[in-house]
Amino acid sequence: MTILRIQNLGKAYKRYFSHWARLAEWCLPSSRPRHHVHWALQDVNCEIRHGEAIGIVGMNGAGKSTLLKIIAGTTQPSSGSIEMNGRIAALLELGMGFHPDFTGRQNVVMAGQLFGFLVEEIKAILPEIEAFAEIGDYIDQPVRTYSSGMLMRLAFAVATAQRPDLLIVDEALSVGDSYFQHKSFRRIRTFRDEGTTLLLVSHDRSAIQSICDRVIVLHDGKVVKEGPAEEAMDFYHALLAARDVKLIRQERQTYGKVQTISGGGEVTVSEIRLLTEDGKPVEAIETGTNVRLEITARVNKPVSEAVMGFMIKDRLGQIMYGINSYRMGQTIEHLTAGEQMVFCFQFAMNLGKGNYSITTAISKMDSHLADNYEWCDGGVIFSVLNTKKADFAGSVSLDATLSVQRLSVSPEAKQDDKS
């Protein structure tokens, strides 16, 4: 069942050259328009079903906030339609409408009224709100005496007092200390399990990939990518570097993964090979063994300098390790068109068991955000096995050793035990 259907949604802001221009337009309705229109959102189409978790990512100014405001209903769209079935709660502006001079309890009632509840309905859920916020006797003190953490806790408890059908969560949401953060995320997860649709805005890749089923990438007010979390997040990261949708292409590989490539294309990777020490290609590697990563690059246009780097990411997209030629003291200068280079990185695969992917990047400098020649996500997929070492937890092999010393207990100490 669809909970939210957005069709051809657009939001335009009118920009007048002066206030007089607006006055003229108001008073002379037949005259030419005296403003120009800035589209913050354009042609957004999306359908969200019950119980889905959707991530929304995009650079600053991409239109995320505008979209959320329209979904939450504070702003009206300029074109298109939005159809909503159910109650929305937005954890965007916690504590809005709290009045400093009134007690926590009075403010809870007021906030509830602002959500459209009646006093009796709020009174019924008040004990639960109090219990969740854990602010104790402060509930009867004016909220100006609260610490900011207490205020946020109370506001969060109010906003989530009743399970909404659609919950909008902003990543900037940090509610109190880590204890309460866990508690609030537990509540959000419970809501999700009970069927609440989640809309998560975040830049945190692991948060998005661990929670969301689908991700929408916004760029310049348009949806440039919508798809499974990992694929869309790769696209988003490519976008951060390329800043232009046209420079990004995604290819579905034979193994089912999607490879995301972006960049100006001055220098491109033609082959990535993961080899054992003696030069045999591998896809499954025993943890702790030495490997060679061979990256072949071709120069398509002459460039003054190039830096080659690689990163190993786990299945959630978290970076396990990454380094580049610049940081390793090797600068490659004066590259001519047609030239080929083979970079060979050697290292011991000290990772825990699991699936990993390799990202390669060629850029002019240490950072790929300026003059990115090519950025390729998900180029090589490999897995790490652990059949020989002790079965350890986590993704880093620290090769711990163990010695146990058992100390014999002296007779006096035994006496002490008895007494």
Added chain:
Amino acid sequence: MVNTQIKAIWSYRGFIWGSVQREFQSRYRNSLLGSFWAILTPLATILIYTLIFSRLMQVRLPGMNDTLAYSIYLCAGILTWGLFAEIIGRCQTVFLENANMIKKLTFPRICLPVIVVLNAGLNFLIIFGLFLSFLVLVGKFPGWVIVALPPVLIIQIALAIGLGVSLGIINVFFRDVGQFIAIVLQFWFWFTPIVYPASVLPESILPWYRLNPMVSVVSAYQSILLYGQWPQWSTLVPATLIAISVCLLAIALYRRRAGEMVDEI
């Protein structure tokens, strides 16, 4: 449209009533005398005008000769004008004052002017109730004629709401309106027979004077409260028509500009 707005107001009645209470409480919360100030301020105004106009400048009402009559005349105009000016003044800034809430929360915006009107009404009820008790005390209560008050009040409140909401919406787009209206209200006050009787005016400006809808409204209050006579209903017809038109204007403006307003605040 009007129907859905009324429904929205009804379903947010909890919020509206809560806000009215909260505003009333917060105004006097940190003061020692509390809501006593709500009475002291207009009392001071009445005292000053009575002293200056009745005592010093010897303004006399036709057919009446005592100071008390002048005070009643003054109260009839000043208290009701206070309600009128409060609704207009607060309505025209209500959207700007609550910009944060409007931008960040979803609720029917129409609740905001409703809260303003209810609050102004509450203040008015307190002070006017005291005034009526005072009339009973000095034996000047007008009697049955008092039932003519509510219809006149309704006309006046409708006029104030229509003007206030229209100006409130325009004020979001053109901030000059707020400054301008403060000046206009001052002129309007002195262009209405509140402090002085209309009889002192020169003949030549009377045609202009009659264009002011508040003249007939305030005169109606004075005839009820001071003279104990029924108001001349026919004089109130233009004021009623003007009130209806400004209310329609407010609805039209709200309908066209409410969405755009959020982007502009």
